[in-house]
Ligand SMILES: *[C@@H]1O[C@H](CO)[C@@H](O)[C@H](O)[C@H]1NC(C)=O
């Protein structure tokens with residue numbers, strides 16, 4: 001691409017956006033921002049001006065015109081542009097890069113005589129430090145600088161005060177210096193990775209991962225995540241010579257402009273100036289990788305996948321997948337607008353990396369096992385993780401990124417994360433089911449219910465924050481422990497609203513909104529208004545005017561989720577009175593607060609002939625007990641008909657028994673989504689002490705006939721709950737063993753069907769893999785034998801373990817006395833499963849150590865004789881003990897390990 005053209009283009013765009021942005025940023029006047037600005041000591045008018053403007057025009061010497069999009073920052077010095085000239089050197093025993101750095105800055109406060117930079121773990125050449133005002137160096141010569149290595153601060157002292165920015169009068173300064181950075185395998189921010197090429201020769205690559213705050217390990221910088229600057233990068237590559245490893249691939253966050261070979265045979269690669277980005281979005285990759293690429297059907301969007309040359313043949317899977325997702329995104333958005341103006345690079349790094357960096361848009365790095373598809377080693381769950389992570393990242397990019405033609409920004413990035421996750425599942429559902437005429441056709445059912453259960457697994461503890469409390473925190477700054485809460489819960493709530501409004505209507509409104517806000521800010525409030533505007537009709541206003549925004553707001557403002565207690569008054573007449581009451585759900589607290597969430601209610605009934613409200617939710621309930629009449633003919637009623645409501649339901653005992661009876665006799669009357677919800681709720685209600693063991697088992701008793709992957713996944717995630725610390729069910733080792741033995745009986749038949757079948761469709765493979773892992777974890781002997789067989793063949797005959805059964809086999813090895821031997825070797829796919837299996841094993845044994853032994857329960861209420869007990873409505877005293885609400889528990893020592901569910905889904 002021609003650099004000059006691009007620059008001209010940029011200045012045109014920025015001018016335009018400058019004019020238009022000024023008028024459409026109403027929240028700039030909101031209270032919190034005003035308060036932050038007050039800290040600043042501007043003189044009178046300029047204070048107000050800056051608040052209204054927030055954009056500066058700056059004529060940088062080389063660059064042409066830039067707009068600094070500076071919003072509500074309490075700064076004294078603002079970096080406008082970083083210019084990096086990097087020369088990497090990779091030797092056998094040492095790697096480093098030399099860098100010459102020039103930072104163009106403007107000052108924004110009077111009397112600045114010292115510049116403070118962040119710089120960690122690098123060697124800065126003292127005499128190279130200069131601060132230029134025009135072509136004059138103003139560093140204070142008697143005391144030029146102090147580099148406090150301990151604290152990672154570089155202080156540069158000036159001989160004169162900086163002239164602050166004022167009105168249109170601009171004085172810019174250029175800070176310039178050279179430094180060397182040693183790069184090791186362990187160094188933070190920028191690190192070295194070893195891999196082997198096709199000749200089994202060791203190779204090294206250099207890679208940065210700077211989010212959320214590691215840029216200071218890469219270059220000296222003003223480490224403030226709110227600052228956005230242009231990065232101009234030039235890379236000098238050493239010529240191929242014996243001592244230095246030859247690398248000629250470097251990928252930065254902007255497209256290449258030109259390369260040239262110098263007289264000393266070094267190669268210089270110049271890059272186009274990047275868009276304005278924050279430091280954590282900066283990236284640099286240096287290696288000898290090769291690439292393959294494809295372009296999208298509708299636009300110039302190009303996906304480029306980078307990997308070692310001999311691995312490229314295994315990269316076509318992700319390349320085709322990624323391009324297909326981009327096509328699906330274009331179809332979904334119904335406008336042919338490029339996601340990014342430059343190519344999207346996906347780089348597989350042969351080391352453990354924790355997913356894509358959420359703010360990356362141009363250089364997406366991930367663990368190489370999320371990029372290369374080796375059919376003989378990749379398990380179906382690793383494939384799913386690969387697909388999900390890329391789909392989610394592409395959704396983030398679509399929703400707004402620095403490289404798009406006109407940048408779309410999100411005021412609440414947690415909300416963007418949720419929308420991206422929700423859309424990722426939506427696009428995956430379209431991908432799984434192929435082309436279709438109606439673009440909103442495929443619902444996310446399967447993904448939806450998993451995503452909801454995952455969100456709920458994080459969202460019940462009283463210390464969990466409400467989503468709204470993340471406010472306008474940058475996505476990169478959201479603590480890791482809340483990542484899944486933010487992504488999965490927001491996505492689940494959107495799913496609930498989708499089902500409430502109707503899929504087509506919801507998606508149309510969403511697409512219309514996103515398209516209309518291109519190049520602007522998106523805020524939650526604005527989104528809600530627009531959603532209401534596009535979806536409210538008489539039909540959707542329901543009985544008392546609930547709108548999509550009222551519903552979403554009530555959920556965003558509360559942490560946790562409710563359980564609805566359903567009480568059916570059964571008398572002789574066919575018209576029954578149904579009572580609904582919501583309470584906060586918790587596994588450990590006995591005293592539950594009332595909640596006043598606006599809950600869209602939908603239900604199905606045993607006798608559907610007269611059902612007015614079935615399937616699509618028609619009304620919402622609030623805090624008060626809500627009572628209505630329905631012709632149940634004394635049959636059951638099941639709430640949350642599409643399982644998309646973010647809540648659990650507990651029925652009166654009689655209704656539960658009717659449901660259980662139908663499950664046993666004709667489970668097809670209740671569709672699989674509802675069955676999945678019921679099964680998961682039963683586990684949860686048992687663990688929270690709201691349901692007796694005998695009733696739980698009575699309902700779950702039908703599971704041996706269950707053939708749905710959805711329901712079994714719900715059951716497995718329910719089983720995980722039994723391990724929740726301090727839960728009201730008072731788990732003991734004996735009780736836990738009884739659960740395992742109960743579930744062993746239930747899993748037998750599906751285990752047999754799946755392991756006997758040779759079907760290799762994705763769904764079957766997923767199902768089989770889940771069931772094998774589950775069956776082994778509850779010590780089902782057939783499964784243990786099978787795993788041992790695979791392990792022995794692997795140990796003695798060196799046959800590969802079926803990837804889908806690998807986690808189960810590794811788990812069995814950990815549980816066995818000998819464990820792994822030091823001679824065992826693992827590739828990256830296997831290592832991932834191994835550390836997962838180790839984690840599961842450790843979690844299990846810690847759990848068993850923590851809980852008391854417990855007493856054997858009287859044999860007459862164990863499973864074999866359960867049915868007669870159920871026949872009578874009287875509860876046994878022992879069961880009452882489990883529901884004893886007054887029992888005191890020490891909630892202070894409760895630490896919950898729920899990451900397992902996340903590990904399962906992320907795979
Ligand atoms: C700092 O650099 C040294 C080598 O120069 C390295 O051993 C150390 O791990 C680095 N520290 C960090 C936090 O990167």
Ligand SMILES: *[C@@H]1O[C@H](CO)[C@@H](O)[C@H](O)[C@H]1NC(C)=O
Pocket residue numbers: 248249
């Ligand atoms: C990198 O070097 C290899 C040979 O070492 C060459 O085949 C390849 O084309 C080069 N790549 C680029 C992008 O110049």
Ligand SMILES: *[C@@H]1O[C@H](CO)[C@@H](O)[C@H](O)[C@H]1NC(C)=O
Pocket residue numbers: 298299300336338
């Ligand atoms: C794609 O790029 C070409 C030239 O690079 C340009 O003429 C064309 O308009 C672009 N198409 C789209 C859809 O952006």
Ligand SMILES: *[C@@H]1O[C@H](CO)[C@@H](O)[C@H](O)[C@H]1NC(C)=O
Pocket residue numbers: 297298334335336
């Ligand atoms: C997008 O591009 C495709 C093919 O290039 C074309 O058929 C379609 O009409 C375009 N859609 C819009 C909305 O421009």
Ligand SMILES: *[C@@H]1O[C@H](CO)[C@@H](O)[C@H](O)[C@H]1NC(C)=O
Pocket residue numbers: 574607608609610631633
């Ligand atoms: C279903 O309801 C209709 C109308 O209330 C009634 O006529 C019919 O007998 C009911 N069916 C069953 C199986 O209860």
Ligand SMILES: *[C@@H]1O[C@H](CO)[C@@H](O)[C@H](O)[C@H]1NC(C)=O
Pocket residue numbers: 858860861
């Ligand atoms: C079950 O055992 C308990 C105590 O062992 C006894 O009180 C109760 O009557 C027995 N119930 C039945 C149905 O046998």
Ligand SMILES: *[C@H]1O[C@H](CO)[C@@H](O)[C@H](O)[C@H]1NC(C)=O
Pocket residue numbers: 543544546619620621622623624626
């Ligand atoms: C209507 O909304 C209010 C809260 O706005 C709620 O308390 C009430 O239960 C809702 N539902 C009905 C059907 O009245």
